[in-house]
Amino acid sequence: MHRHLPDPASADHKTLRARVAELVKVFEKNKGPHRFQNRRDPMAGLVQTLLTHNTTDPNAFEAFDRMKERYPEWKDVHKAPVKELAETIRIAGLNNQKADRIQKLLGFVKQTYGDYTADVLDGMDFDTAMKTFGHLPGVKQKTLAVVLAFDLGVDVFPVDTHVHRLCRRLGFVPDSYDPVKTFKAMRDLVPKGKSYQFHMHLIWHGRKTCQARNPKCDSCFAREQCLYYQTLQDGTITGVKE
Ligand code: SF4
Numbered sequence: 001m002h003r004h005l006p007d008p009a010s011a012d013h014k015t016l017r018a019r020v021a022e023l024v025k026v027f028e029k030n031k032g033p034h035r036f037q038n039r040r041d042p043m044a045g046l047v048q049t050l051l052t053h054n055t056t057d058p059n060a061f062e063a064f065d066r067m068k069e070r071y072p073e074w075k076d077v078h079k080a081p082v083k084e085l086a087e088t089i090r091i092a093g094l095n096n097q098k099a100d101r102i103q104k105l106l107g108f109v110k111q112t113y114g115d116y117t118a119d120v121l122d123g124m125d126f127d128t129a130m131k132t133f134g135h136l137p138g139v140k141q142k143t144l145a146v147v148l149a150f151d152l153g154v155d156v157f158p159v160d161t162h163v164h165r166l167c168r169r170l171g172f173v174p175d176s177y178d179p180v181k182t183f184k185a186m187r188d189l190v191p192k193g194k195s196y197q198f199h200m201h202l203i204w205h206g207r208k209t210c211q212a213r214n215p216k217c218d219s220c221f222a223r224e225q226c227l228y229y230q231t232l233q234d235g236t237i238t239g240v241k242e
Helices: 013-031 042-052 057-070 074-079 082-088 095-113 126-133 141-152 161-170 179-187 195-208 227-234
Strands: none
Touching (some): 013 195, 057 082, 082 095, 141 195
């Protein structure tokens, strides 16, 4: 007889918070603690994250390296002919749009802070960061959450494809949610100080065990706390939530 896990569409906030906190502990017990270690330059983080949109990480990183090789200073990237910059980062795809976005971002920081720096983000909370940078093309909540969490160690929980899938399968948010709604919901559900660790644990789990197709539920240490697994046992599952 397994536990009856609540439906996230009707469960109250307190119940969902307790469920997430329980899973944070389950992952910590099985995978150990995972702490933020190295601060990285948020200016580079923003540009690199803009390059990752709609492409693979290796292509985005390659585009970033080619860009920095051709234009070693941010001012060179900013002042480069936009078509030439687009050509340089072609491997990242959507290169005309990305070149324009990168130059708009650099133009904004130069005009606002007098230099090509995004250090103002250091220690900034997510809402303030959104007010400060969110009006720039391409700099939306996922981009800012990624830079704050991974470059600066701010306690915010980014939601990418893997994390979105896991949050729905585990039963933290309804299956119908899109990544933006999941991000908003999870902001109130992840225990304070655990965002970075839990995000990394879910990414790892999504790659190794809870893949989009054919999740390995039988060998999953989180199955007793997983709504998807429960519905699988009940025979109520209607399809694999990818
Ligand atoms: S039990 Fe299955 S669906 Fe649930 S987290 Fe584990 S692998 Fe994913």
